[in-house]
Amino acid sequence: MARWQEELQEAPGTPEALAAALHREGPLATGVRQAAAAFPVLVPRSFLALADPRDPSDPILRQVEPDPAESLEVEGYEDDPTADGPARLAPGLLVKYPGRALLMPTGRCAVACRFCFRRAFLPAGDRLTGGALEEACAAIEADPSLQEVILSGGDPLVLPDPALAGLLRRLVRIRHVTLLRVHTRVPVVLPSRVDDDLARLLSRTGRPLFMVIHANHPRELSAEVQAALGRLADAGIPLLAQSVLLRGVNDDADTLARLLEGLLRCRTRPYYLHQLDRARGTAHFRVPDEEALDLMEQVRSRVSGLALPRLVVERPGAPSKVPLWREAVPAGVP
Ligand SMILES: *Cc1c(COP(=O)(O)O)cnc(C)c1O
Ligand code: SF4
Secondary structure, eight states: OOHHHHHHHTSOOSHHHHHHHTTOOSOOOHHHHHHHHHSOOOOOHHHHTTSOTTOTTOTTHHHHSOOGGGGOOOTTOBSOTTOOGGGEEETTEEOOSTTEEEEOSBSOOSSOOTTOTTTTTSSTTSBOOHHHHHHHHHHHHTOTTOOEEEEOSSOGGGSOHHHHHHHHHHHHTSTTOOEEEEEESHHHHOGGGOOHHHHHHHHTSSSOEEEEEEOOSGGGOOHHHHHHHHHHHHTTOOEEEEEEOOTTTTOSHHHHHHHHHHHHHTTEEEEEEEOOOOBTTOGGGOOOHHHHHHHHHHHHTTSOGGGOOEEEEOOTTOSSOEEOOOOOOOTTOO
16 A cells, blocks of 8 residues: 555544544534534644644634534525536536536545535545446547546545546547546645656646646645645646635635745646635635635735636536636726
8 A cells, every 4th residue: 555545544534533633632522523424524644734733723724623613504505506416417427617527536535625515425435436437438428529527526636546547548548538637635635645656647648637736725835745746747747726715714815825826836826716615514614705806906916927816606507617806906006
């Protein structure tokens, strides 16, 4: 078993194990146990090491520690906020936007983010079995308009190399699939996964392959994470980043600017800043749209244009992600 697989196996995966890893004393609060029963706990130790357990509002822990607020019923927050159900074409296959298929070969992730928009569906039976995966690939093959395949999940990089390589080979056999994309949080939460073998595998598929990583706070870009991203960039894999705007994690201009500039220094171009999808149990993470626009305005005047993501929301039924935009001309400019 590779080191990253051991690390994943040893990651605290219950609220008790997480509390122990953080040296929290005393019994678990009922609300914490309730939250963990509704959505499992999972945090690799390398990610946990970025947290300060003495800080009650630590931005790393806020993303991964079960919170009694998750059990609050808030109107408009539901299990399938992005209307994935009707877009399901085959097992693990969503087609919402023209030309793009989103394939989820696994429901597992290397971390359980409390704000996840797919939290009602994860880990959903772990991996797609061979038959179901083939059914999804056959559905892509049958639709020549699907030029781009986005591997998502779950997290496609929790698949071992042979499974990942097999899937990529299958996809590349489809002539109309001319572009590949991997959406992943693994380089950030489990950087040991990103070894030379993985970088080589992803850079030699025979198709352009873009990787979109998920990072939300500047502290997530540790030396180990920087090295992992460096390996991918050195292998020639274009790197982009998406982040979720989260109350208490990155909802101030300074933190956002440091995150975006930090990503750029890792040769990773910020792509999307997502407004939170309204998944049940995540309302306490929401930043209102007006405030999000204010933040973008502040950030826009502070960072390199290369570091600016698009602020987007997902509207069920829309043919693309929807940009949130406000014209901003600074006072005094005619
Ligand atoms: C976000 C998403 C995509 C990719 O959208 P881009 O704007 O091209 O990044 C594709 N399919 C689904 C279902 C998505 O949610
Ligand atoms: S890595 Fe992505 S899919 Fe997995 S729990 Fe976090 S937000 Fe959800």
